[in-house]
Amino acid sequence: MAVETGKTPIWRAIANALRGDIAEGRYPRGSKLPTEAVLSDRFGVNRHTVRHAMSALVDEGLVHTRRGAGAFVKATPTEYPLGKRMRYHQSLRAAGRLPSKKVISIETRPSTAEEAERLALRDGELICVKHGLSLADGQPLALSESHFAEARYPGLAQMLSEETSITKALARVGISDFTRASTRMRATAATATQALHLQVREGAPLMYTTGLDVDAEGNPIEYGMTWFCGDRVTLTLED
Amino acid sequence: MAVETGKTPIWRAIANALRGDIAEGRYPRGSKLPTEAVLSDRFGVNRHTVRHAMSALVDEGLVHTRRGAGAFVKATPTEYPLGKRMRYHQSLRAAGRLPSKKVISIETRPSTAEEAERLALRDGELICVKHGLSLADGQPLALSESHFAEARYPGLAQMLSEETSITKALARVGISDFTRASTRMRATAATATQALHLQVREGAPLMYTTGLDVDAEGNPIEYGMTWFCGDRVTLTLED
DNA sequence: CAATATTTGTTCGTATGTATG
């Protein structure tokens, strides 16, 4: 990938290029990156500039360096399959990651017109909203906001605070199965608060997805919004 | 949506918030935005600051204003369905947009190891690469890079330069049908060159998708990369 | 139709932080 001029500092552009290459799988997990000498030659910059970029990648936890040996890819983006039956923990374990979740807040409040429409409720009916943070190998991966109709699932707020997984909490209120009905995706820039939670720069690219989960009869169960960290996840869509 | 502190100027944060609201459909196409007075009160800022944000949205072509009347939503993000049979022109016309394409460059060169693998070629075999820009209603929507095996489709480079649509060019070399085998998505920041083509800020969030198109027998035809402008497109995924 | 209220557009002024030379 070429590096071009502009407002972006050169070292950051180089870091972006290397991060992209790692993300694309050109440098798989565990593989050795080109030496600083090769990189500084390839990009036409001083070795110090390459070192600056590399140190940024080390800070991000993407690569680690060993003196005399080289720089090695520590983590590659998590492959996250989109589909009717995606489950967070399951998907991440399949990708060889250790999944974990942190609850940021759980609130019960009247729904807005939009939320009510998505969940097929009357405007203003109570909904249970869970804000959470999803991690892979301890690294923040995504922020989520999940909306449920309070009246349909009494005690759900309590369950959500006790269980780590939404799937399990839903099971405890009698929802044994659900599927994804629709997904919408956009790219957005991280706000200051999002950046704080995801441990990225403000303005960092995020994949913003909204989705509706329904039961076997097609009744809406959960209306969810997820902000994936653009650098750390690749959403995949098979056939 | 709340506006938070940080390095981002307040007017830009407000513009982002409004852009997001429009994208989410909270303000449908043609609807009136809240007055400057209401917005400046809601965000707790001076009316000038709101005006600055609004003027940015006007510049983007997202909103138009009428003195004495208000600010109105001019365009909402194009809905772009992902699926086995997505075709650019067809999808955009379905979304009520006027699609057009611009060819940036067409080159024939030896494939890299990665490109060869995706297209099931021997390393170094010639490939035909087309760089293009997709527009909706004259506004840049996405940058694309399409890779084809040169040997399999003699004369394709010529066809690609003559036809506006890849589908038509492929038809002229005997490919009557193809489907999308797999799609991968990530969020990235626009580089300076990408920003120039897409007419966005450097660092603006893009949806980077890579996909492989195959024929009825599953043989790879096209390996394509597309950078969608995050603010102007919503990728959708039904059932 | 006319009077009035609302809303955007414009032009002053003030102040602050930051980058540049």
Place this chain on the structure above:
DNA sequence: GCATACATACGAACAAATATT
């Protein structure tokens, strides 16, 4: 250190177009 320029943000007033009563 200092002067300069620029972007950001707030405040007040008025003009012009539109909407409403």
